[in-house]
């Protein structure tokens with residue numbers, strides 16, 4: 008689905024963001040919000056969006072199925088089918104909103120948690136599970152959906168995105184590039200360098216920071232003393248904080264930033280203010296460092312619930328829609344479960360594949376030794392040893 | 393005597409606690425080292441007891457962690473920094489290689505760099521990319537750094553004490569898949585020097601040299617070889633830079649055969665250095681070429697293939713047989 012809309016940014020000279028930047032003390036700067044936690048539609052002077060009922064239901068469906076997929080993966084990890092899982096629970100609106108703002112020719116550079124963005128790009132969700140099961144390091148061709156491989160080393164991909172965007176600009180294309188990263192990653196030198204490069208070269212890139220409040224056990228205050236979106240100002244491009252649990256606002260703000268990039272006006276930093284409801288990964292134990300009440304407070308801002316409230320109140324979706332979606336979720340869960348269980352272990356010889364595009368005599372030699380060594384077991388078995 | 397049975401993880405924790413307790417200049421820095429106690433809980437409880445000023449949760453930036461540790465060391469502190477996993481040390485590699493390693497020499501010895509960089513390393517825990525690597529040779533190759541790795545709880549405890557007391561930068565590789573292995577630690581006995589290899593098992597037919605996670609595999613291989621009537625000596629190198637070649641030489645002069653085992657790729661690995669030097673020193677004692685067992689020249693594979701990649705009992709025994717067949 009591609010959401011068509013009339014989201015348009017007014018000239019940004021008078022933007023509120025500029026004034027917010029002057030008051031770094033304010034700990035809760037204004038968020039761009041179009042849908043309140045209570046499911047009320049509100050207007051924002053800079054960001055308008057006008058979606059059809061179909062499009063609204065589409066966004067809802069995306070979020071529900073993404074959450075279902077995520078829950079299934081978590082369960083599969085618990086059952087020993089996956090070695091690890093990084094859940095996106097709570098971040099559905101940030102990912103679906105931004106993901107649905109993209110055009111097919113745009114290019115995405117994700118971290119390791121962008122399952123909802125992958126969904127929007129049309130990457131088969133089962134492909135995301137190979138690396139978490141331990142059968143590969145990626146499992147999809149980035150160029151099929153313009154969705155790069157997951158990047159585990161924090162912040163690295165922001166430079167790749169910037170370089171890619173520099174290439175887009177050199178080519179005279181009007182595509183845009185989006186780089187996802189976390190609040191913790193914002194501390195990395197690579198991220199600072201990507202801000203510098205993108206500003207200096209006016210690269211058509213959108214930096215989409217999901218501030219989910221935590222970097223494993225470290226709260227955002229351990230990474231920054233000013234609201235993250237304000238960092239952009241020092242590099243010479245706009246930054247905006249959006250309610251990351253509001254799918255409409257995420258869509259409008261990201262679309263506006265992408266359009267700005269397409270117009271040749273350079274990078275934008277979008278800070279989606281959201282919350283990681285689960286553990287950092289299935290290896291993490293958040294009870295060691297954060298209070299239950301915090302999660303409870305954020306649950307009240309659940310991105311899926313608020314859109315559902317809106318859809319129901321406005322009578323944009325009936326019970327048949329929700330029932331059908333429940334069934335679709337179950338089908339997706341089942342498909343994912345079966346696909347993972349059926350995922351074979353790779354052939355040992357695969358170790359030697361793809362180290363080099365042009366091959367290497369060293370690897371050839373080691374491959375041959377390895378094959379002979381493996382074969383020696385077969386031989387001794389035949390000899391009955 | 394205060395002998396206690398504890399895991400390697402616990403031994404490191406106790407040793408860090410002792411270091412913080414003994415010297416107010418000792419600091420611990422890293423990602424998640426505070427409340428969480430590190431992702432492997434090596435710093436568990438230390439922030440609670442020593443405060444946020446001594447056990448410091450840092451921003452998520454490895455270059456920043458090592459770079460500021462250098463500054464703190466210049467100011468008289470003795471930082472122990474934690475890099476969360478092997479594959480994440482590279483953002484800090486620049487600071488380690490171009491600055492930390494060279495500072496003492498640049499200042500003509502006028503300044504010291506008592507910084508310990510702790511890195512949980514190696515595979516075998518079923519992790520995703522960048523969580524299972526053995527980059528020790530990349531550090532051992534750099535002049536100015538010392539590189540060590542304990543293989544058991546006692547060494548974990550004492551080598552950490554010695555590393556903290558050293559005025560040189562120490563890259564302290566912790567064998568993460570052995571964190572939960574238990575052993576006896578005598579917290580009062582005076583240990584041997586930090587860079588001395590130890591004889592983990594005596595034997596007369598062949599010498600196996602290993603360090604960190606591979607020592608256990610080699611001890612198992614030696615036990616298996618014993619059942620076939622082969623007497624294998626196992627050396628625990630403990631230090632990859634400098635290397636205690638004297639201990640290896642003594643052993644090889646006795647056995648005449650040497651096999652070096654590590655998880656890191658064989659190509660340009662520490663085994664290459666040992667093979668070359670021992671060939672120089674023991675040419676007339678060697679009955680077979682020095683053999684090496686280790687990783688391949690490929691990116692560390694996905695978890696479901698790591699058992700094929702990592703040297704296990706069979707590959708070590710295979711090398712033992714090949715050496716003995718000369």
Ligand SMILES: Cc1ncc(C[n+]2csc(CCOP(=O)(O)OP(=O)(O)O)c2C)c(N)n1
Pocket residue numbers: 120159160161188189190191192193219221222223283287423452454476480483
């Ligand atoms: C260079 C580097 N250092 C450390 C890590 C280990 N690590 C993985 S995720 C993570 C926290 C990341 O937090 P954040 O950027 O806020 O993203 P989130 O996981 O919360 O989405 C850390 C420290 C890593 N992957 N890469």
